[in-house]
Amino acid sequence: MKRIIYPILFLVVLLYFTGCAHQQYTMLDAYPKLYETPPASILILPPVNNSTAVEAKEYFACSLAEAVGSKGYYTFPVEAVFTVLRDEGLYDTEIYTPEILANLYKYFHADAVLLTSIEKWDKSWALTSGTLQIDAKYTLLSTTTGEIIWDFTSYTDVKLTSDKNNLLASMVESAVKTAIEDYFPNCLAANKETMKEGLPYGKHHPSFGTDTGNSIPTGKAIEIKISK
Numbered sequence: 058m059k060r061i062i063y064p065i066l067f068l069v070v071l072l073y074f075t076g077c078a079h080q081q082y083t084m085l086d087a088y089p090k091l092y093e094t095p096p097a098s099i100l101i102l103p104p105v106n107n108s109t110a111v112e113a114k115e116y117f118a119c120s121l122a123e124a125v126g127s128k129g130y131y132t133f134p135v136e137a138v139f140t141v142l143r144d145e146g147l148y149d150t151e152i153y154t155p156e157i158l159a160n161l162y163k164y165f166h167a168d169a170v171l172l173t174s175i176e177k178w179d180k181s182w183a184l185t186s187g188t189l190q191i192d193a194k195y196t197l198l199s200t201t202t203g204e205i206i207w208d209f210t211s212y213t214d215v216k217l218t219s220d221k222n223n224l225l226a227s228m229v230e231s232a233v234k235t236a237i238e239d240y241f242p243n244c245l246a247a248n249k250e251t252m253k254e255g256l257p258y259g260k261h262h263p264s265f266g267t268d269t270g271n272s273i274p275t276g277k278a279i280e281i282k283i284s285k
């Protein structure tokens with residue numbers, strides 16, 4: 058009996074893993090609604106800052122337009138949009154109802170809105186190096202249906218190092234880099250890499266429609282390492 062069962066079990070396991078090996082999680086599998094009605098324009102909304110860093114929201118927000126635009130989407134001027142949202146009392150809104158989305162479509166004619174949340178913004182520095190960790194979530198909502206048409210997560214570690222021979226100078230330089238001057242360029246690099254790996258091409262990109270079979274990172278998430 059065992060001589061019959063063991064070969065059968067082996068065959069079942071072999072077929073299972075062979076089938077899994079040929080399965081691919083593609084962009085089309087992950088985001089069918091994005092391909093069904095691809096948005097041409099995206100309205101970037103103020104990020105939700107769940108981190109402990111007060112300054113994170115502004116730096117992160119300013120880097121989103123270029124990153125999203127690089128994938129072939131028209132983005133509205135962030136500062137102008139934020140001014141309007143402040144006037145309308147929506148700047149700190151975290152939940153966008155169908156009614157709010159309909160109004161955003163009415164006034165901006167945006168096909169979709171990008172919601173982002175900063176989950177972590179931690180900075181630290183040692184003697185000759187510093188680290189900035191940025192964890193963020195991204196969600197794209199259709200302004201006409203209110204449905205989620207794209208979502209992604211990124212975990213970014215930015216390593217800042219110094220080439221100075223002087224130890225004190227290295228410490229100061231590292232702290233300054235981590236605290237001030239590298240916030241925007243590092244946010245931009247993180248967001249560009251996120252969009253590069255996770256966001257399908259938009260209508261204004263020459264490669265639009267060619268990435269349906271591209272594989273998507275496991276869990277719709279990516280770990281990013283940036284060294285300076």
